[in-house]
Amino acid sequence: MLLQSPVWSVFGRISFRIAFVYFLLYFNPLQFLAVIPGLYWLPGTALLPLDALTFFLNDQLFHISPTLNQNGGGSGDTSFAWAQVFTMLALAVLGGLAWTFFGKKRTSYPVWQHGLCVFLRYSLAGISFSYGILKVFAMQMHFPNLSQLATPLGDYLPMRFSWMFIGYSGPYQIFSGLAEVAVALLLVWRKTALLGALLAVGVFANVVMLNFSYDIPVKIYSLHLLILSVFLVWQERERLFAFFVQNKAVLPSSLYEKSWAKKWQNSGRLVLKVFFFLSSFGYTTYNYYNYYSQYHATKDLVMDPVEPxxxxxxxxxxxxxxxxxxxxxxxxxxxxxxxxxxxxxxxxxxxxxxxxxxxxxxxxxxxxxxxxxxxxxxxxxxxxxxxxxxxxxxxxxxxxxxxxxxxxxxxxxxxLDRHFPLTERQFHWISESNR
Known part of the structure; x- marks a missing residue:
């Protein structure tokens, strides 16, 4: 990938161009406008040409499935999703090569690098917060209900088994959510962005392993979040290598340090950051808190006179x-x-x-x-x-x-007078035997 030096290598320049196109296609900058009333439709509508191209290329080139399934009912790993990834990769390679042959012959792209990394930082921050705050309220995975407890263990698919494993322990789910929220908060501020990216690598590496190990159908998306995290860390690789491996003193990062000459530019940056906080942090928290309140107001509701x-x-x-x-x-x-x-x-x-x-x-x-x-x-x-x-x-x-x-x-x-020990939420500091 790219080097933080006045002159990047040929491989660094080409790989950056391809990565630039691919990340913009996959993470869609218009996503930030979806929270504005009346514009929720814009990100999806803008992708309609890409969807049409995905179907065309699959028929002519990829042949993943005779008929692509675009609606997975919650699955992010459908045949269409894989075909779309391959389409984006093809577009990114073609776009990167066209940029190489027809663009201006530059030896580096510090401004484009800065812009891309800022965009990816905020994209990852928004995504991390939305998933994290859901776990902080212990709402992504729920404690097993009576029907699930009455189902033989062997009948479960590994995804549902993992969902109940996490949902069983509210403290563990909240801990996982706090880690993701910490990623979001650290990424938002320039001085802590690298720390946030490093934490994101650990957090999303664990998520990827869960998804792959338990066949959870969010493999494509979680893998992209991990790649994005690694990409942000990779921009600081020389400083990290010098500090952690060579035991050398390093200068502060200049990756996100950009001075604005005009007052309206600084004011605009502040307005955009406030908008991001209100939309990603405030709006998300408000919605999930309402969801949390409604769920807990009804989850133990007894439908009289039927005894659960x-x-x-x-x-x-x-x-x-x-x-x-x-x-x-x-x-x-x-x-x-x-x-x-x-x-x-x-x-x-x-x-x-x-x-x-x-x-x-x-x-x-x-x-x-x-x-x-x-x-x-x-x-x-x-x-x-x-x-x-x-x-x-x-x-x-x-x-x-x-x-x-x-x-x-x-x-x-x-x-039946059926008791499930699992519902006791047991915890023992001292265990005299292995249960």
Whole structure:
């Protein structure tokens, strides 16, 4: 990459040009305008030509998949995402070479270097803060709910397993969030930018390892954040090598030191920094705090008169036929979970509900009299997938009579006195045995 000297090497100049184009394509400078009311659409709209080129190049060159999947439902590692990365790389190489052959013959790009590094600093700071503050509120990964606790460990994919592993410990998640927030705060100030970049390398190296080791589908994005962090550190490599390896005294960094001759330029820089703080730090914190307040106001909400818990299915009558218990029958309900906040699941293979990790998920809503209950796939749906008359006359027992789809059902449920040691959030200073 580039050298911080009056004359850069040929490789340094070419690699800088390619990196410059690629980073601008991937991190999209228009992202900073998305927080302005009425301009949220601008960053995505500006990428439409790139999206069209991605489909074209994949058909003609990359052939990653016959049909690219652009909507991953939360996955950032779709076939389209990979094709887009390859498209950006191709554009960056072509742009860098065109810059080399047709641009002015300069021996270095200190002004462009300064501008790019400032842009990348603030991009990484905004991203780090948005992820970090979410973890500080312990909202990115949640503590396992009853349905998850009732799911056999072997049924989980590694991503969900890692999500629950982090979500189990609020202090660990908050600690991770504080590290990311520290990265953001250090990057914003010129004097601490290098320290922020060094911390970012450690933070995002850990994130990349988690994503790759647990098959979390954010590999592309997290890897780019790590590369960005390394790129910022690389700009200061001569000072770092002299200080840490050669044990030499080094001069202060001049990478971000730029004097502005006119008063309006200094005022403009200050206005832009205030705007960044308000949009990235203030706006994000305000939104996540509202999210945090709403979540904690409802997460333990009991949907009276349904008592949350795990219910064993004692009797299961479908269309007049009593179906006995059998582990080999995936259609017959084995247990039903009524969790807090109106969510639930059944241990069965039921495609009419949301299937995840061997359980069928639903949201439930009892009526005010406690005589009927409706199930939906999502709370916003207008029509229920199941409606039952509900008999709660005997404590710990629930009888459901009604229909789910085209099937008439009568189900007798018995609440289990099931205790999960994992919910105790254990911590011991002294452990007399290995548990």
């Amino acid at each position: 818990g795990i219910y064993h299915v004692e009797v299961f009558v479908k269309n007049g036929d009593t179906i006995p218990e059998s582990l080999a029958d995936a259609q017959r309900w084995r247990d039903v979970v009524f969790d807090y906040n109106g969510s639930g699941s059944i241990a069965a293979n039921d495609s009419s509900l949301r299937m995840r990790y061997g359980r069928a998920y639903f949201v439930y809503q009892p009526d005010s009299l406690g005589e009927r209950i409706e199930w939906r796939n999502y709370s916003a749906e207008s029509h229920p997938v199941a409606s039952f008359d509900m008999d709660l006359s005997e404590k710990g027992k629930m009888i459901l009579r009604g229909a789910k789809g085209d099937d008439s059902l009568q189900v007798v449920l018995r609440k």
